[in-house]
Amino acid sequence: MKVKRVFDPLVHLIRMVPGIGWLPIAMVWFGVGHSTAVFLIALAAFFPVYLNTAIGVRQVPGKLIQASRVLGAKGWALFLYVIIPAAAASILSGMRLGLGISWAYVVLGELTGVSKGLGAVMMNARMLGDTEMIIICMIVIALLGWISDRLLVAVIRKLHPGKEVIRHE
Numbered sequence: 001m002k003v004k005r006v007f008d009p010l011v012h013l014i015r016m017v018p019g020i021g022w023l024p025i026a027m028v029w030f031g032v033g034h035s036t037a038v039f040l041i042a043l044a045a046f047f048p049v050y051l052n053t054a055i056g057v058r059q060v061p062g063k064l065i066q067a068s069r070v071l072g073a074k075g076w077a078l079f080l081y082v083i084i085p086a087a088a089a090s091i092l093s094g095m096r097l098g099l100g101i102s103w104a105y106v107v108l109g110e111l112t113g114v115s116k117g118l119g120a121v122m123m124n125a126r127m128l129g130d131t132e133m134i135i136i137c138m139i140v141i142a143l144l145g146w147i148s149d150r151l152l153v154a155v156i157r158k159l160h161p162g163k164e165v166i167r168h169e
Contacts, residue, residue, distance in 0.1 A: 004054075019043075019108050022039075022043060026039045032114070033114055034109075037105075037106065037110055039109075040109045043105075044102055045101060045102045046098070047098075048095075048098040049091070049094040052090045052091060052093050053094055056087030056089065057090075060083050061086070065078070065083070068081075068082040095156075099149060099152055100149065103141060103145040106119065107122065107141065111123055118140060118141055121133065122134050122137045122138075
């Protein structure tokens with residue numbers, strides 16, 4: 001609980017800074033290129049996964065933990081075999097939300113001057129006034145995002161059958 005009291009407010013403070021606000025410091029730390037994009041994507045994906053994991057863990061029934069302890073579970077075993085599986089639906093939902101948000105940050109990261117990627121193509125098209133190419137890139141991003149979401153949902157259903165994980169179909 002002490003770790004949560006220290007860590008949680010810090011995470012929420014960092015979360016309040018919009019992605020575009022992280023761009024200048026990421027460029028200073030990592031330079032112009034793919035490292036900056038990877039940092040921004042990881043940062044964006046972290047928050048929904050963290051928040052949903054925290055909620056999922058908090059919602060694990062106390063009676064389940066007590067019963068597990070009576071049966072001898074403690075420490076890492078309790079965490080790995082009881083708490084994580086009980087919170088899995090929330091964790092996986094967070095992963096799905098994180099994936100969706102990551103697509104926005106892929107474009108943001110690629111707008112930083114990288115020479116390849118959809119964001120770079122969009123920036124070049126913007127410079128040339130090629131609105132058709134910008135729209136095509138937007139459609140490709142939407143399709144890739146949708147495909148990656150479908151793949152993640154398929155994996156989630158395979159790993160956690162019978163549980164509902166954010167229904168958007």
